[in-house]
Amino acid sequence: MTQDLFKEKWAIYEQHISQKGLKSTRQRDVIVEEFFGEHEHLTVEELWQRVRKIDSKIGYATVYRTLKLLSESGLAHKRQFGEAQARFEHATDHHHDHLICMSCHQIIEFENDEIETLQERVCKKHKFQLVHHKMELYGYCEKCSAKKGRGI
């Protein structure tokens, strides 16, 4: 993520904090910075492992609470990709869907307007009022396909 985008997100986060009369704390700053700094889809566990390296005293519950806060301020989205644990992704201004590698758990984001149009058509046909949707394609990414092909 660019420095500008980082600052913009940080500003939204601080605005949300002050708007709600909440406090900025050392722990929150570490967690939010680490979350923004990575362009990945982290689980709570993974994020906790990372922040612990910066401040080993940060508790599991604080990571949960901070991610909830980020979700509420619209900066993070909770996702369930068929695993037991939820993953959190950075909010983006554009809607996107996901390719999920069943081997290395890499997540690739993609957009496809044609599919979106067809989805709307399906809803119309069923007189269904669409609010949001979820499309997840599960399989093997290029790297993992190759590994499997070589019998690894």
Added chain:
Amino acid sequence: MTQDLFKEKWAIYEQHISQKGLKSTRQRDVIVEEFFGEHEHLTVEELWQRVRKIDSKIGYATVYRTLKLLSESGLAHKRQFGEAQARFEHATDHHHDHLICMSCHQIIEFENDEIETLQERVCKKHKFQLVHHKMELYGYCEKCSAKKGRGI
């Protein structure tokens, strides 16, 4: 479901049972019959409530174990529709996706080949080997839309 389809599914279930050297029991028969008999997407809790009315001694764990059995024999599919509890649907010979009413939890199944084709194209573009996918459209069904419109 038609009587023929019911018998066909029952036959697959019995075949799976005997193939694996498993036993047919009173409890399993009640659970499987109740599951096949409803064309819904039930949670374990909901199915348990139904079978309890037939045999109040049937335990929660047995329902879980029987649904696992049905999943293994390919007669049921476990689904997570954004709720905490999983729902189980009848296996069908055709792939389909879902419209999920956020108000009444009704689930409408639909098929759309055009979308499937586009999905494959997305995967090709990312050199991704597709295994399966999940597309869920969340919103309000015709009935619930109308209710909301009238302010109910």
Added chain:
DNA sequence: GTTGATGCAAAGTATTTGCAGAGGG
């Protein structure tokens, strides 16, 4: 100094499992 935040441990959910006794084949 208030009031919200933290860390811990305990509680909460959904699901799975160990085990002793029951019951199919």
Added chain:
DNA sequence: CCCTCTGCAAATACTTTGCATCAAC
């Protein structure tokens, strides 16, 4: 009879919450 199944309760996995203490503002 043997071996699987059942019901119960305990265990598990992830997440949330209560509470005493701590730290922002």
